[in-house]
Amino acid sequence: MIITYPHMGEAYIAIKAVLDDIGVESIVPAYTTKATMQLGSKLSPESICLPFKIMLGNYINAIKSGADTIIITGSCGPCRFGYYGPIQKQILEDAGYKDVEFIILDSPGEDFKKFISSIARITGGRFIAPIRALRAGYKVCCEIDKMNELVYYIRPRAINKSQVKAITHSFRSNIVNVKGSAQITELIRDTVNKLKAIELDTSFEPLKIGIIGEIYTIIEPFSNLETEEKLGELGIEVHRSMTVKDWADNTIVRPVTGRKPYTKEKRLSKPYLPALIGGHAQQCIAHAIQYAKHGYDGLVQIYPMTCMPEIVSRSILPQIEKDYNIPILSLIVDEQTGEAGYVTRLEAFVDYISGGREQAKAAIN
Amino acid sequence: MPVRVGIPRGMYFYKYYPFAKTFLEELGAEVVPSPETTKEILDSGVKFCIDDACLPVKVYHGHAYKLRDNTDFILVPRLTSVSQKEYICPKFGGLPEMVKYSVPDLPPLIDTEVNLHRSQKDLKKALFKLGSALKIKNPLRLNNAYNKALAEHHSFKSKVFEGNTPNQLINGAAAKNKIEGNHTIGVIGHPYLIYDSFVNMKLFKKLEDWGIRFVTPEMVDPHIINERCNELSKRMFWSSGKSLIGGALYMMDNSNIDGLLLMTAFGCGIDSLAVEYIESIARKTYSKPFIILSLDEHTGDAGYNTRLEAFKSLLDWRLTDDNNISSYGRSVHSY
Numbered sequence: 170m171i172i173t174y175p176h177m178g179e180a181y182i183a184i185k186a187v188l189d190d191i192g193v194e195s196i197v198p199a200y201t202t203k204a205t206m207q208l209g210s211k212l213s214p215e216s217i218c219l220p221f222k223i224m225l226g227n228y229i230n231a232i233k234s235g236a237d238t239i240i241i242t243g244s245c246g247p248c249r250f251g252y253y254g255p256i257q258k259q260i261l262e263d264a265g266y267k268d269v270e271f272i273i274l275d276s277p278g279e280d281f282k283k284f285i286s287s288i289a290r291i292t293g294g295r296f297i298a299p300i301r302a303l304r305a306g307y308k309v310c311c312e313i314d315k316m317n318e319l320v321y322y323i324r325p326r327a328i329n330k331s332q333v334k335a336i337t338h339s340f341r342s343n344i345v346n347v348k349g350s351a352q353i354t355e356l357i358r359d360t361v362n363k364l365k366a367i368e369l370d371t372s373f374e375p376l377k378i379g380i381i382g383e384i385y386t387i388i389e390p391f392s393n394l395e396t397e398e399k400l401g402e403l404g405i406e407v408h409r410s411m412t413v414k415d416w417a418d419n420t421i422v423r424p425v426t427g428r429k430p431y432t433k434e435k436r437l438s439k440p441y442l443p444a445l446i447g448g449h450a451q452q453c454i455a456h457a458i459q460y461a462k463h464g465y466d467g468l469v470q471i472y473p474m475t476c477m478p479e480i481v482s483r484s485i486l487p488q489i490e491k492d493y494n495i496p497i498l499s500l501i502v503d504e505q506t507g508e509a510g511y512v513t514r515l516e517a518f519v520d521y522i523s524g525g526r527e528q529a530k531a532a533i534n
Numbered sequence: 535m536p537v538r539v540g541i542p543r544g545m546y547f548y549k550y551y552p553f554a555k556t557f558l559e560e561l562g563a564e565v566v567p568s569p570e571t572t573k574e575i576l577d578s579g580v581k582f583c584i585d586d587a588c589l590p591v592k593v594y595h596g597h598a599y600k601l602r603d604n605t606d607f608i609l610v611p612r613l614t615s616v617s618q619k620e621y622i623c624p625k626f627g628g629l630p631e632m633v634k635y636s637v638p639d640l641p642p643l644i645d646t647e648v649n650l651h652r653s654q655k656d657l658k659k660a661l662f663k664l665g666s667a668l669k670i671k672n673p674l675r676l677n678n679a680y681n682k683a684l685a686e687h688h689s690f691k692s693k694v695f696e697g698n699t700p701n702q703l704i705n706g707a708a709a710k711n712k713i714e715g716n717h718t719i720g721v722i723g724h725p726y727l728i729y730d731s732f733v734n735m736k737l738f739k740k741l742e743d744w745g746i747r748f749v750t751p752e753m754v755d756p757h758i759i760n761e762r763c764n765e766l767s768k769r770m771f772w773s774s775g776k777s778l779i780g781g782a783l784y785m786m787d788n789s790n791i792d793g794l795l796l797m798t799a800f801g802c803g804i805d806s807l808a809v810e811y812i813e814s815i816a817r818k819t820y821s822k823p824f825i826i827l828s829l830d831e832h833t834g835d836a837g838y839n840t841r842l843e844a845f846k847s848l849l850d851w852r853l854t855d856d857n858n859i860s861s862y863g864r865s866v867h868s869y
Contacts, residue, residue, distance in 0.1 A: 214810035216801065245771045247621030252807050255768040259814070273768075444612060444647055446627030477803040480587050481628030488635045501586060 173236035175224035178388030186350040190302035198231040201391040219473035220385040243275040247447035305350035310414035324401030325375035375406040379460035383472035410456035448478025461493035467522040474503040536564040540605030542597030548700040548729040553687040560679030568597040571732035589799040590726040615651040620773045701729040715745025720785035723797030735835040751781030775808040782812040793823035800830040823848040
């Protein structure tokens with residue numbers, strides 16, 4: 170059994186650490202490229218959301234390099250993600266990949282026996298080693314978050330911006346060659362040290378932009394045309410509202426330790442969206458408010474075309490824009506990757522918010 | 535003067551209007567439904583709603599705007615879930631917010647949450663909350679209204695089940711679906727598409743003129759729908775997707791039904807999976823005439839009519855040439 174899983178930003182690093190530690194053989198699918206997406210879109214329903222198409226491309230790449238079992242998580246609504254697994258399985262079978270096995274990890278509340286048997290299939294019946302591996306995987310998530318925050322700080326301030334790019338890209342090519350959480354952590358720390366050595370212009374005060382929206386499209390850099398990197402190179406300090414660690418915190422750690430997930434987000438979003446409607450709509454609203462309160466200069470909302478929960482949150486965001494006086498740009502992504510249009514819009518947005526800051530300064534003087 | 539409560543003629547209007555009307559009237563309110571969809575309503579909906587929402591949501595915004603002047607409240611319930619362990623669609627859950635923050639000059643909304651995900655009994659609680667929004671807290675009166683509304687809802691549902699379309703029943707002319715003709719087809723789609731005659735460009739009228747009888751998912755026994763949905767490898771957690779898939783599977787197996795017409799709105803999240811599933815099954819396993827019509831806010835109907843006529847021709851050919859076995863053993867129209 171050789172396991173694979175779809176890409177979602179840095180999630181593969183943590184999953185790889187966990188599976189390596191348990192001692193299960195696994196393949197990281199090739200990094201997502203335009204070809205991956207075309208491969209996926211060719212087989213997908215035409216109006217399904219972008220993550221579905223990219224994930225399908227990832228599977229096929231991984232199957233071609235030898236994987237025979239796919240793990241993904243599931244849910245039971247109301248977002249479309251809950252039905253990804255069964256439909257993707259059907260599509261792969263129809264496309265001729267008949268021997269591929271799907272392990273869909275639904276929440277244990279749905280069907281506890283199935284959940285346990287799925288876990289047993291992945292780990293080969295062991296239950297103690299996986300718990301230790303999960304802890305190690307969680308620690309890897311924390312390390313990645315720390316590294317990302319450092320990159321967000323360094324990128325706009327670096328005197329030579331290509332240095333940052335070189336280091337992050339070499340990290341991406343090296344990570345697939347190391348094995349286990351210990352080696353991965355070491356590589357991350359190594360990269361952090363390299364990043365810290367970059368010469369900075371500390372007198373520069375960058376504008377701050379928060380990235381909010383649908384979890385997959387903000388975490389997976391390919392799907393949002395590397396917005397973080399682009400904004401960073403325009404001299405913006407970005408912050409991403411959701412990370413793999415937050416996801417793990419709220420879906421695994423908190424329920425297991427008997428705490429309620431997303432309590433802060435629910436409290437913040439209550440005046441605007443008091444009920445859970447699926448996806449991360451409430452979280453998107455809450456993060457917008459949180460960034461506004463923390464004095465960010467602007468927000469970028471990213472979501473895939475036809476995403477149901479984010480359409481609701483996008484209708485609410487103009488009100489937050491007014492109430493908190495913070496500009497918000499909505500970027501909708503699909504498989505048409507005309508990059509120039511996005512860059513223009515990002516640049517225009519940056520010009521707009523920097524104009525806002527100049528005005529505020531003039532008013533104070 | 536009684537309180538005037540407006541009900542926009544969109545989304546699940548054609549499913550729950552009799553229920554809502556009876557309940558509100560029992561509480562002494564005057565119910566004002568918005569008029570049937572027109573070009574003006576659609577245009578104002580498109581103007582106020584965000585651009586990438588689906589057609590029914592835009593139409594709904596237009597109806598809400600239409601009601602702004604002559605009502606004291608507008609009923610925009612938050613239908614998170616209408617059946618146990620199922621949802622409808624995230625947009626139904628966020629509908630009050632979408633309307634509130636997009637449409638200007640609205641009277642206060644009644645946005646009671648109806649969430650029957652845990653238990654069917656929560657409906658009563660939701661309605662009691664709705665009553666208190668109209669300042670009526672007498673439990674006896676509310677309970678009475680609830681029972682009457684439920685009875686009305688059941689009688690409405692059974693009339694639909696007998697073959698009357700909800701738009702006929704609600705808009706007055708309660709003529710029974712007795713069309714003389716050669717064909718019966720299944721019309722599969724969400725209620726807000728197939729029963730809104732402006733949105734679907736008078737589909738039912740066109741079918742009636744051609745003498746084609748039709749069956750909709752609401753006219754299929756819900757037990758059959760539930761049963762057919764068990765064929766899916768994962769529990770279907772959308773009520774709306776369930777009636778589409780269950781209805782379509784039943785109609786494809788039923789030899790009285792000659793063809794299937796699927797209607798979907800561009801950008802509908804549930805249809806992107808449900809219609810895809812139905813289509814793959816229909817193409818793989820069945821050989822009935824099958825057509826998918828995708829609707830958006832463009833109202834030119836020339837292309838639409840051409841496709842409908844082609845579908846009708848397909849049905850007619852079956853009638854005349856079905857026994858025409860060619861020399862290599864297959865009916866001429868069997869593929």
